[in-house]
Amino acid sequence: MLIVMKQEATPENVSAVVRVIEELGYRAHALPGANRTAIGITGNPEPVDPGYFENLPGVADAIRVTKPYKLVSLDARPEKSVVDVGGTRIGGGELAIIAGPCAVESREQTFATAEFVAKAGCTLFRAGAYKPRTSPYSFQGLGLEGLKILAEVRDRFGLKIVTEAIDPANLEVVAEYADVLQIGARNMQNFSLLKAAGQARKPVLLKRGMAATLDELLLAAEYVMAEGNYSVILCERGVRTFADHTRNTLDVSIVPAVQRLCHLPILVDPSHAAGKRHKVVPLARAGVAVGADGVIVEVHPQPERALSDGPQALLPEMFLEMVEELRRIHAIVHQRDVALV
Ligand code: PEP
Numbered sequence: 299m300l301i302v303m304k305q306e307a308t309p310e311n312v313s314a315v316v317r318v319i320e321e322l323g324y325r326a327h328a329l330p331g332a333n334r335t336a337i338g339i340t341g342n343p344e345p346v347d348p349g350y351f352e353n354l355p356g357v358a359d360a361i362r363v364t365k366p367y368k369l370v371s372l373d374a375r376p377e378k379s380v381v382d383v384g385g386t387r388i389g390g391g392e393l394a395i396i397a398g399p400c401a402v403e404s405r406e407q408t409f410a411t412a413e414f415v416a417k418a419g420c421t422l423f424r425a426g427a428y429k430p431r432t433s434p435y436s437f438q439g440l441g442l443e444g445l446k447i448l449a450e451v452r453d454r455f456g457l458k459i460v461t462e463a464i465d466p467a468n469l470e471v472v473a474e475y476a477d478v479l480q481i482g483a484r485n486m487q488n489f490s491l492l493k494a495a496g497q498a499r500k501p502v503l504l505k506r507g508m509a510a511t512l513d514e515l516l517l518a519a520e521y522v523m524a525e526g527n528y529s530v531i532l533c534e535r536g537v538r539t540f541a542d543h544t545r546n547t548l549d550v551s552i553v554p555a556v557q558r559l560c561h562l563p564i565l566v567d568p569s570h571a572a573g574k575r576h577k578v579v580p581l582a583r584a585g586v587a588v589g590a591d592g593v594i595v596e597v598h599p600q601p602e603r604a605l606s607d608g609p610q611a612l613l614p615e616m617f618l619e620m621v622e623e624l625r626r627i628h629a630i631v632h633q634r635d636v637a638l639v
């Protein structure tokens with residue numbers, strides 16, 4: 299059930315609806331928009347009787363939701379959400395570029411990478427302190443020590459930190475250090491992790507599972523939002539197909555498909571799709587051209603020495619060039635002045 303408020307509804311009208319929902323024992327999610335507020339109801343095992351709301355002051359409509367998801371849907375919020383990360387906007391026609399190494403390996407390597415990410419005018423830095431690795435014998439990340447290095451990067455370069463939480467047990471400590479909590483592809487349906495991320499008060503970057511459908515991705519986002527965290531950024535990072543010329547197949551078609559149904563911003567990760575650096579820039583271009591709200595890419599000052607994902611890491615000069623190109627493509631897609639500084 300979605301309660302759509304009239305444009306002229308007052309905050310008191312909204313509170314009164316929320317109160318009725320809570321008295322019924324359900325959870326209310328007020329999603330304010332430019333023209334009207336919608337209030338989603340979750341936690342109801344059965345459809346809710348619209349009669350509870352229809353005659354309350356300020357209520358325009360009580361709509362039964364027929365899709366499996368509610369809060370992520372454009373029905374709940376017809377205008378696109380913008381996720382604010384300490385002043386950097388993700389969505390809303392901006393181009394978000396999140397860049398950094400796959401993993402925090404040392405203070406030196408992390409600082410060296412942060413330096414050229416900041417030099418490119420980017421404000422969002424990625425690096426994993428806890429790494430979900432296919433083999434238990436591979437480098438698992440520096441853990442807390444890595445998070446502390448990331449906190450230093452934030453202080454030194456003013457970059458906002460995007461870093462992954464791999465299980466509910468460490469999510470709280472990751473959330474303490476992160477500006478954005480990353481949920482990785484392998485964990486897209488780790489429902490206890492999604493719920494914990496929903497309870498954290500940090501934006502969440504949710505990567506599409508490598509075999510997840512569009513509905514499964516949206517329902518994973520719904521898990522986070524149902525806990526009251528509405529700052530969710532989706533990310534397409536490639537899915538597994540028969541093709542073996544890339545690590546994964548970047549499904550750029552999911553970008554317009556998501557945008558047709560869902561108000562959340564969506565990024566593209568060309569690095570984990572490509573697997574090899576020479577394919578990363580072309581796929582990043584495709585991601586921006588198809589209308590994604592930005593990209594997340596891996597970069598490393600010495601990829602041959604990287605402890606994870608070295609072959610797909612961009613070299614600093616490739617990265618700097620790509621950023622300029624992506625800004626131009628983004629300007630064309632959004633019909634802005636292409637004569638950028
Ligand atoms: C990563 O971003 O380093 C990562 C592990 O990504 P994914 O979850 O998409 O594989």
Ligand code: MN
Binds near residue numbers: 401
């Ligand atoms: Mn990686």
